[in-house]
Amino acid sequence: MRNPIGKKVVDIKPSGIRKFFDIVQETEGAISLGVGEPDFDTPWHIRDEGIYSLEKGRTFYTSNSGLKELRQEVSNYIKRTQGITYDPIKEVFITVGGSEAIDLAFRAMIDPGDEVLIPQPSYVSYEPCAILADAVPVIIELKEENQFRLTAKEVLDKVTDKTKILVLPFPNNPTGAVMGKEDLEEIAKVVIEKDLFVVSDEIYSELTYNGKHVSIVSLPGMKERTILINGFSKAYAMTGWRLGYACGPEDIMKQMVKIHQFAIMCAPTTSQYAAVEALKNGDEDVKRMREEYNHRRRYLLNEFERLGLPCFEPFGAFYVFPSIKKFGMTSDEFCTRLLKEEKLAVVPGTAFGDCGEGFIRISYAYSLDNLKKAMERLERFLKKI
Amino acid sequence: MNTREEILNIIEKNSRIDVHELSVLLGAEEILVAGELKALEEEGVICGYHTMIDWSKTNIEKVNALIEVKVTPTRGQGFDNIAERIYKYPEVTSVYLMSGGFDLMVILEGKSLLEVAGFVNNKLATLDNVLSTATHFILKKYKDHGTILAKKYEDTREIITP
Known part of the structure; x- marks a missing residue:
């Protein structure tokens, strides 16, 4: 029999998280701070709308771009948070999670050999999606001394005449870094000067703890060269509903929707009805969850200080990214030993790019009680090594 | 915030x-x-630090009742006077002035149906200003003070996700 597998796919490294997941599952009594999704249930009024839509028999496809009503709500939401107007018909469409939008953006914009700038540590799917779209991923290593923010110089150092897209993954998973308006202004200058496009993954935009999130689309000249990606998973605790969206220039959206139409057809109908309710009446829920995340974030940072675990203060998402360099172990060794010896699972920084070496990702999408139990284990471990 | x-x-x-x-x-x-x-x-914003107890999980008997009370307000005092006469009983746990079909909502805790019935008959209904009472016994508490009593939170997420 011939080799059934294509070379492009084989060459892609499997996610580093997968490997660790398997070890954790075999460890009995392990507690985990390794989850990348909210611990809250989807607020009941949102779930109730989903159930109601099923009862009413709204079980058919929606239009390829998604429910008109939902696109209108997305447009309203961006208007009220960023002050930018997107045409709900031509410039907004609904995807199966933010991840689909990332994939589509690359596939719609890339010609083979184009370069995509990917800051790391960052979410695991940018690099493989770029490769699958025949792009050449070019990694920008974010630095702890910059609080893992992206600087204009770092972009300039990697730009070539083949560079087409800059991925902007902020607020960031796994570091928790956020980009302020001034930081973005520097980046925008370079993007315009070098004629690049931005794929801005703002899935954690509602989870910032030092002021409101600023999107790069709100800066002059950036709306026309940015694909804004967001979704419902993190803000409304709706990961399992698989729903996100992309906003951007009509000509790019058209091509993205074309791929989406052939590959996906449309995002889940039930989820779309629920999401309308989320955007219309979910602000209070988001506020409540953000407040609680913030308490946990402060608790962890305080504990790290007490335990002598160095960590810059992250102001976004629900992760902290402490440095373990002083213990003379690799991230992988540290996490494996922590799991074996104290049955506490955290994710090695290297799962998010080679430059995550020397760091671990700790998620605070857990109750305070859980975090306290976990910190007891971490304390025992740190005293021992 | x-x-x-x-x-x-x-x-x-x-x-x-x-x-x-x-x-x-x-x-x-x-x-x-x-x-x-x-x-x-x-300032009395914080009125106490109480403990929420699900008495039904103990072998101690407690009976809770909601009583709708219609009263005649007194001149110059409104409902305050009669409310005070009611809330001074230690078995009364809450008294609210209500809008709608009745005036006072009285929540009562007793050891038995008999005890609650006795309170309504002998003390509450006989007060001068009380016109009528309607007593409802609580059969089961599903949620109290924002806490769901029926079941515990269970984390069903995958252990590690990106």
Whole structure:
């Protein structure tokens, strides 16, 4: 029999998280701070709308771009948070999670050999999606001394005449870094000067703890060269509903929707009805969850200080990214030993790019009680090594 | 978010939290948080630090009843006078002035149906201003003070996700 597998796919490294997941599952009594999704249930009024839509028999496809009503709500939401107007018909469409939008953006914009700038540590799917779209991923290593923010110089150092897209993954998973308006202004200058496009993954935009999130689309000249990606998973605790969206220039959206139409057809109908309710009446829920995340974030940072675990203060998402360099172990060794010896699972920084070496990702999408139990284990471990 | 509201949000859910931990969660100085707490107590915003108990899980019998009470308000006093006469009974746990079909909602805790019935017959219904009462016994508590009593939270997420 011939080799059934294509070379492009084989060459892609499997996610580093997968490997660790398997070890954790075999460890009995392990507690985990390794989850990348909210611990809250989807607020009941949102779930109730989903159930109601099923009862009413709204079980058919929606239009390829998604429910008109939902696109209108997305447009309203961006208007009220960023002050930018997107045409709900031509410039907004609904995807199966933010991840689909990332994939589509690359596939719609890339010609083979184009370069995509990917800051790391960052979410695991940018690099493989770029490769699958025949792009050449070019990694920008974010630095702890910059609080893992992206600087204009770092972009300039990697730009070539083949560079087409800059991925902007902020607020960031796994570091928790956020980009302020001034930081973005520097980046925008370079993007315009070098004629690049931005794929801005703002899935954690509602989870910032030092002021409101600023999107790069709100800066002059950036709306026309940015694909804004967001979704419902993190803000409304709706990961399992698989729903996100992309906003951007009509000509790019058209091509993205074309791929989406052939590959996906449309995002889940039930989820779309629920999401309308989320955007219309979910602000209070988001506020409540953000407040609680913030308490946990402060608790962890305080504990790290007490335990002598160095960590810059992250102001976004629900992760902290402490440095373990002083213990003379690799991230992988540290996490494996922590799991074996104290049955506490955290994710090695290297799962998010080679430059995550020397760091671990700790998620605070857990109750305070859980975090306290976990910190007891971490304390025992740190005293021992 | 103002600190007062945030303090109240936290201690409403967890009154046993100590000042140190509270100050960590709020990212505020311990001394400020302690001062704010004291002020809230003195102003009567914080009225007590009680414990929520699901008595049905013990073998101690408790009966709860909601009683709708219609009363004649007194000149110059409105409902306050009669409300006071009712809330002074220790078996009465709550008294609310209501809009709608009746005037006072009285929540009562007793050891048995008989005891509750006795209170309504002998004490409540015989008060001069009370026109009528309608007693409803609570059969089962599903949720109380924002806490679901029926089941415990269970984390069903995958253990590690990107």
